[in-house]
Amino acid sequence: GAGVSQSPRYKVAKRGQDVALRCDPISGHVSLFWYQQALGQGPEFLTYFQNEAQLDKSGLPSDRFFAERPEGSVSTLKIQRTQQEDSAVYLCASRLDREIVCHFGPGTRLTVT
Amino acid sequence: QKEVEQDPGPLSVPEGAIVSLNCTYSNSAFQYFMWYRQYSRKGPELLMYTYSSGNKEDGRFTAQVDKSSKYISLFIRDSQPSDSATYLCAMSAHGNFNKFYFGSGTKLNVKP
Numbered sequence: 001g002a003g004v005s006q007s008p009r010y011k012v013a014k015r016g017q018d019v020a021l022r023c024d025p026i027s028g029h030v031s032l033f034w035y036q037q038a039l040g041q042g043p044e045f046l047t048y049f050q051n052e053a054q055l056d057k058s059g060l061p062s063d064r065f066f067a068e069r070p071e072g073s074v075s076t077l078k079i080q081r082t083q084q085e086d087s088a089v090y091l092c093a094s095r096l097d098r099e100i101v102c103h104f105g106p107g108t109r110l111t112v113t
Numbered sequence: 114q115k116e117v118e119q120d121p122g123p124l125s126v127p128e129g130a131i132v133s134l135n136c137t138y139s140n141s142a143f144q145y146f147m148w149y150r151q152y153s154r155k156g157p158e159l160l161m162y163t164y165s166s167g168n169k170e171d172g173r174f175t176a177q178v179d180k181s182s183k184y185i186s187l188f189i190r191d192s193q194p195s196d197s198a199t200y201l202c203a204m205s206a207h208g209n210f211n212k213f214y215f216g217s218g219t220k221l222n223v224k225p
Binding site: 031033035044058059100102 | 117119121145147149154155156157158159162201203210211212213214215216217218
């Protein structure tokens with residue numbers, strides 16, 4: 001079966017532009033996560049959804065970051081007015097309910113110039 | 114201070130060597146401990162996870178947790194060039210395994 005997919009795989013944005021990053025989780029996976037991975041660092045938690053409900057957004061670094069999952073499947077992470085420090089790989093992960101095993105997608109590499 | 118510390122390496126070993134990868138942590142509430150492998154330009158892939166203290170073995174991989182020392186290890190026996198990757202430890206607290214705290218990763222290179 002298909003794993004978690006993310007698009008685009010690479011995105012270059014000029015500083016100040018808005019971007020939208022898409023995640024298609026594994027079918028039937030209730031939980032969905034977004035992580036940010038800066039170069040040479042481990043992933044850092046951004047936000048968590050259970051179905052369409054965003055239950056934890058404590059990791060979003062500023063109000064420029066917004067995530068949604070309106071129908072409980074596909075999710076979009078939006079970054080407004082991008083800044084250079086937003087350059088990172090954005091990872092999406094999904095899992096079945098109450099499981100510890102998370103399946104990560106390949107990530108979207110965002111470069112803000 | 115980060116909640117999870119991991120030596121970034123790089124660690125270079127000859128094929129067939131035993132590799133030891135380690136993380137320390139500061140939050141005593143962590144109960145789930147995971148090891149992920151990440152190849153270049155790919156997402157992390159779960160290798161093993163353990164709950165609380167103890168050892169767990171899976172093929173050439175052994176995970177150890179010492180909660181009294183807040184120290185976890187991953188051992189790789191008979192290392193292969195295909196094991197060359199970045200290894201990330203990750204942890205979460207009991208009752209909140211919806212948020213993982215990752216180490217910064219150790220880059221491993223196994224030379225043929």
